Amino acid sequence: MRRSRAILTVLTAAAVTAGGFLTLTQAANAATTLGSAAAAKSRYFGTAVAAYKLTDSVYTGLLDTQFTMVTPENEMKWDATEPSQNTFSYTSADTIVARAKANGQRVRGHALAWHSQQPSWVASLSGTALRSAMVNHITNVATHYKGQLYAWDVVNEAFSDNGDGSRRSSNLQATGNDWIEVAFQTARAADPSAKLCYNDYNTDGVNAKSTAVYTMVKDFLARGVPIDCVGFQSHFNSASPLPSDYQANLQRFADLGVEVQITELDIAGSGTAQADSYSKVVAACLAVSKCTGISVWGIRDSDSWRASDTPLLFDASGNPKEAYNAVITAFGGTTTTSSPTTSSSPTTGTGACTATVANNSWTGGFVTTVTVKAGATAITSWKVALTLPTGSAVTSTWSATASGSSGALTFTNASYNGSLAAGASTSFGFQGTGTAFSGTPTCTVS
Ligand code: G3I
Numbered sequence: 001m002r003r004s005r006a007i008l009t010v011l012t013a014a015a016v017t018a019g020g021f022l023t024l025t026q027a028a029n030a031a032t033t034l035g036s037a038a039a040a041k042s043r044y045f046g047t048a049v050a051a052y053k054l055t056d057s058v059y060t061g062l063l064d065t066q067f068t069m070v071t072p073e074n075e076m077k078w079d080a081t082e083p084s085q086n087t088f089s090y091t092s093a094d095t096i097v098a099r100a101k102a103n104g105q106r107v108r109g110h111a112l113a114w115h116s117q118q119p120s121w122v123a124s125l126s127g128t129a130l131r132s133a134m135v136n137h138i139t140n141v142a143t144h145y146k147g148q149l150y151a152w153d154v155v156n157e158a159f160s161d162n163g164d165g166s167r168r169s170s171n172l173q174a175t176g177n178d179w180i181e182v183a184f185q186t187a188r189a190a191d192p193s194a195k196l197c198y199n200d201y202n203t204d205g206v207n208a209k210s211t212a213v214y215t216m217v218k219d220f221l222a223r224g225v226p227i228d229c230v231g232f233q234s235h236f237n238s239a240s241p242l243p244s245d246y247q248a249n250l251q252r253f254a255d256l257g258v259e260v261q262i263t264e265l266d267i268a269g270s271g272t273a274q275a276d277s278y279s280k281v282v283a284a285c286l287a288v289s290k291c292t293g294i295s296v297w298g299i300r301d302s303d304s305w306r307a308s309d310t311p312l313l314f315d316a317s318g319n320p321k322e323a324y325n326a327v328i329t330a331f332g333g334t335t336t337t338s339s340p341t342t343s344s345s346p347t348t349g350t351g352a353c354t355a356t357v358a359n360n361s362w363t364g365g366f367v368t369t370v371t372v373k374a375g376a377t378a379i380t381s382w383k384v385a386l387t388l389p390t391g392s393a394v395t396s397t398w399s400a401t402a403s404g405s406s407g408a409l410t411f412t413n414a415s416y417n418g419s420l421a422a423g424a425s426t427s428f429g430f431q432g433t434g435t436a437f438s439g440t441p442t443c444t445v446s
Contacts, residue, residue, distance in 0.1 A: 033360055034313070034324070035068035037333030038293065041286055044150075045327075046108065046295030048073040048264065051092035053303065054099065057398035058318040061431050062299050063103075065360060065367045069150065070100040071108040071263070071295055077117040081141050085121050085133065088140055097148060108263070108295065109149045111156035111199065112138045113183045115170035122171070131175040135186050142190035151195035153231055153263070154187045155180050161202055165212035180216070181225040188226040199231030199263055205243025206252070218256055229259040234281065235297070237268035237309060242277045247284035254290035264297040267323070268309035275326035278313070282330035317427050319358075319369060353420070355384045355443035359436040366392075366436035369429045370400075370411070372443055374420035379445045381418040384411045384428075386441040392434030400428035412446075 031037035038045035046069025053059045063070075074080055075093040082088055100107050113134055125133055142152065158180055160168040172179050180198070187196050198217065203210035213230065220227045230253050236242045243249070250260045262285055267277045285291035298304045302316035313324040325335045352375040360367045372382050387408045388394070394402055400411040417426040 031331065031333035032328065032335070032362055033333075034066045034327060034331075036362055037328045037331035039068060040333065041331050043285060043291070043331075044069040044106065044293035044295075046070060046105075046293060047299050048295065048297045049096050049100075050303070051075050051095050054095065057396060058429065059299060059303070061367055061396065061398055061429060062314060062318055065362075065365075065431065066299075068105055069108060069293055069295055070096060070105050071110050072096045073110075073298070074117070076109050076141065077111060078114065078122070078137060079117045079119040082137050083119050085119075086136065086140075088144065090144055093145075097145065101148070106150040107148065108197075108261075109142075109145060109152040109194065110263075111153040112141060112187060113154065113172060113179070114156040115168060115172055116157070118171075126171060127175060130171060131179065131182070134172060134175070134179065135182065138183055138186040139190050142187045142194070145194075146191040147193050149191070149194045151197050151229060151261070152187055152191070153199040154196045155183050156199045157201065158198075159200060159203070159209050159212050161209060163208045165208045165215075167212075181220060181223075184220070184226050195228040195259065196226055197229040197231045197259075197261065197263075198227060199233065201233040201235055201264075202240065204232050204234050204236075204249065205245045206249045210249055214253060214256070217253065217258060221256060221258070227258060229261055229292075231261050231263035233264040233297075234262050235264060235266055235306075235311075236277060237306075237311070242267070242280055246281070247287050250284060250288045250291055254288050258290070260288060260291045262291070262294040265294055266297045266304055266306065266309070266311035268306065268311045270310055271322055274311075275322040278323040279326045279330040282327055286331070318429065319371075319427060320360075353379055353382045353443040353445055355441040357386075357437060357439075357441060359438060361436045365431070365433050367429060367431045368436050369427055370441060371425050371427045372413075372420070373425040374422055376422055378421050378424075379419070381446050382413050382420070383444050383446055384441045385409070385444070386411075386437045386439065388432070388437050389435045392432055392436070394430045394432045397430040398428060399426070400430075402430065405432075 031040040034045040045067060047067045048071045050073045072093050075096060097107050158168055160166045167173050184196050200213060203213050217227060253260050267274055285294055296312055298312050300314045300316050300318055301307055301310040301312050304312050313321055315321055328335050354373050356371050358369045370384055388406055394405045399414050399417055403410040420426060
């Protein structure tokens, strides 16, 4: 609630009423989701996905409606895909890939060769045995996903942070300086259609580390080593802020002839400062024609590897943050505000509740988020009633139980969100086909 208010206050400060907050609505037939706004500018908008969260309907509701690219967060890493030498395990990664395919989303594979998240058996190897194991790993995994991926992070984080442009010392580096090009050649042989990327962090601005990567890419291109793209992780926080030469750095790589992608974006912070940084990242990508897309490293703040930094575009309840609107706007998409739709007269007096809706709509579908707020006294249950437009239907509901799928509907609290302290709020949501409900729902306590 506090965040919603902050978001909307920034958008239209003058329009905020004594009632407390506005409802965000987004015009149909305009680019109103992250994915559609990016697509209107020929970019993708992706997210890291964790297989174990795919049973969470708030998570999948946002994943399916907002994102056009998916990166398995951990499921394609060496420890996940080859837990014992030459025994491969693809169940979790396959689930993510199949689900993405079914939803028309593309997939970035992450990551074939990396010093981290190696299975324990790798630790006993070195020299040619480790080199052969790496080649075997890349061949098997890239072959398994042959033809199915948009891109692979073939090598991840191979340069040091020493400031001298050196390679990171690791067991893979110890097999010989050519391990990176061998990894790329092996990946190309296994899957000629995936774009092959080098991916790293702290390479977002022009610095010794990014220049070392730049020099390597230039060398690879000159010698015919296959490389198609460079990924810039873009994990930003106060110690490592968005650099002022971000766009210039992306551009110098693009000028070499490779695509550039923003692969793991998250920005610590909140409110307008965070939103502004997100806008700048989008603007930088749009200014570089070879910047093909942006992926954030998780959906809700609570999904982040740095959850306490609240670095993502949706809050822990799945509500869009100010940064979300900033991203859509930066892509040239549409967000508009409308009058408050807080129900005017709670029907049960003392202990009553109110409900407001926020819609993300696109041609043929919508996601509605309903915020339920307790009145002056605590409540222990609630019901929200609304009537969907003719021809519309609910296809999934989260954090409430729906009485049906079309027409006049009642949504009853889930077991865990019926009790609200005085003035406290919770939210539930539903996804549907057709046109969203945009009026004022009725909230009652039962
Ligand atoms: O799988 C176990 C689970 O069984 C156990 O219950 C749980 C207890 O905490 O841990 C689970 O494994 C964790 C795994 O994430 C899945 O949540 C690991 O301990 C944890 O180390 C692992 O962290 C991942 C990290 O890479 C490892 O380096 C993060 O999720 C993932 O977001 C992060 O992603 C990296 C990129 O691959 C490369 N760039 C940096 C980025 C952020 O660190």
